[in-house]
Amino acid sequence: MAEVILKNIKKVYPHQDGKKKKKKGAEERRSNLTVTDEGVLAVHDFNLSIKDKEFIVLVGPSGCGKSTTLRMVAGLEEISGGELYIDGTLVNDVAPKDRDIAMVFQNYALYPHMTVAENMAFPLKLRKVPKEEIAQRVAQAANILGITEYLDRKPKALSGGQRQRVAIGRAIVREPKVLLMDEPLSNLDAKLRNQMRAELLQLRQRIDTTFIYVTHDQTEAMTLGDRIVIMKDGLIQQIGTPQEVFNHPANLFVAGFIGMPQMNFYNAELVQEDGRYAVVLDRAKVFLSDEKQTKLKKNGVRPGSVTLGVRPEHLLLTGDPNAMVCGTVNVSEMMGSAVHLHISACGTDTIIIVPTAELENANNYAIGSEVSFTFSGATAHLFDRETGLNLEA
Known part of the structure; x- marks a missing residue:
């Protein structure tokens, strides 16, 4: 048996000059590192x-x-x-x-x-x-x-x-x-x-x-x-x-780290209608899945501004601009089995993966063309705007 257990493991690299900070216990950030009076906190x-x-x-x-x-x-x-x-x-x-x-x-x-x-x-x-x-x-x-x-x-x-x-x-x-x-x-x-x-x-x-x-x-x-x-x-x-x-x-x-290409993020609004949660982005109002409804209610999540995340493979192109999210194609990347569309929408760069088998005409997504898309309530991820934590967790 070779079980490995790490309990409260910490690694500090001491200051090279041997000097401690004036305020003991104080911390500061340098790039992605935490610096304490002990030294640089690596783990x-x-x-x-x-x-x-x-x-x-x-x-x-x-x-x-x-x-x-x-x-x-x-x-x-x-x-x-x-x-x-x-x-x-x-x-x-x-x-x-x-x-x-x-x-x-x-x-x-x-x-x-x-x-x-x-x-x-x-x-x-x-x-x-x-x-x-x-x-x-x-x-x-x-x-x-x-x-x-x-x-x-x-x-x-x-x-x-x-x-x-x-x-x-x-x-x-x-x-x-x-x-x-x-x-x-x-x-x-x-x-x-x-x-x-x-x-x-x-x-x-x-x-x-x-x-x-x-x-x-x-x-x-x-x-x-x-x-x-x-x-x-x-x-x-x-x-x-x-x-x-x-x-x-x-x-x-x-x-953002797991998934390639990375998840798309938007500033959106979480609303409640008749006791059910929906997320509003541009002209789209999407009601969340039953599973997500249950988790949000259990956590007591209140309506308000949220960060919405949707993976590129979960965004769906649609022909109804009056009820969906609208954007402009900036780049179209042919990847063989799929096309990666880079779209300016809601003030951010959005990536949509479209299987080539579903493309009727690639010219429909030429640079500068207008497109509209939506997503399902089962594929939407909601994060707290301040802390970045998943509201379903």
Whole structure:
């Protein structure tokens, strides 16, 4: 069993000049970082319980603290506060080599003078594993990753994807309790990333270990993770399955970060008629679904100004401008199976995804043309204008 528990984990980088702030306990913001008298707060109040054999993905923009969190689990960064448990054991002060974890880095970190087989065998030799067992484990890992034919080659003779497989193989031969991956696919081209994502999904079915994976790519997060941990400015914004965070984002940041293209946002009005909620945008008045009605009533949400979010694939072009939202086409992007229309509407840029199969004539959406669209009450997301929190949560 390899359960990983992080309780109130915090990481502070002390001020380099050693000087503290005049007002003790005061905080200030610098860009996306919180600065206290202790130092720069990179990760704050991080709480997460990872089940045995679960695939967890930490995702967020650059500087959000995801890699720092991973390095604290690995023991490469000192934990400033909180408790880290691996397999029921407190490991805050345990050396990295004694945590029974393995890590795959972004830049592969292979030894150029060693062959593939020697690179994969190296961590086992350090542990003085018998030669016969080393050969068996290396052969098994190479077979799983499809690199058996490259065992006698050196890293310089391999492609980027093959080198990444070797780096993963070197990690899994150790049979670690926890396998950590820090943006392992970011150096690969788009086609190879897609291929490697599929291979990682197959890999996790074949080895018994817990995965903690870090990426800034929300597509990787959605396709790989059993659960996703979305981070911003060192804080967890939401934890959930890919479907949960996509369908029920906790706040504006999550709603805008998850989904490609990102969700459209508007300043709208929430109204009530005969006890039912409706959202008003331009000429459109859309009554919300029964599920959303129930949640809003339970939370005691009052009518007023809200931020409305609708995903590009949920906006529907229509021919009735008198009861819908109107706009002007600025850009029309042909993406093969769909056209992405960029429309100026309600004072903001709106993206609508239109399947090419539904297009009667692409010229109808030429630049400068007027269009109207609407949305259903089941696909509308409502957020508090001040806090950015989802009003249904």
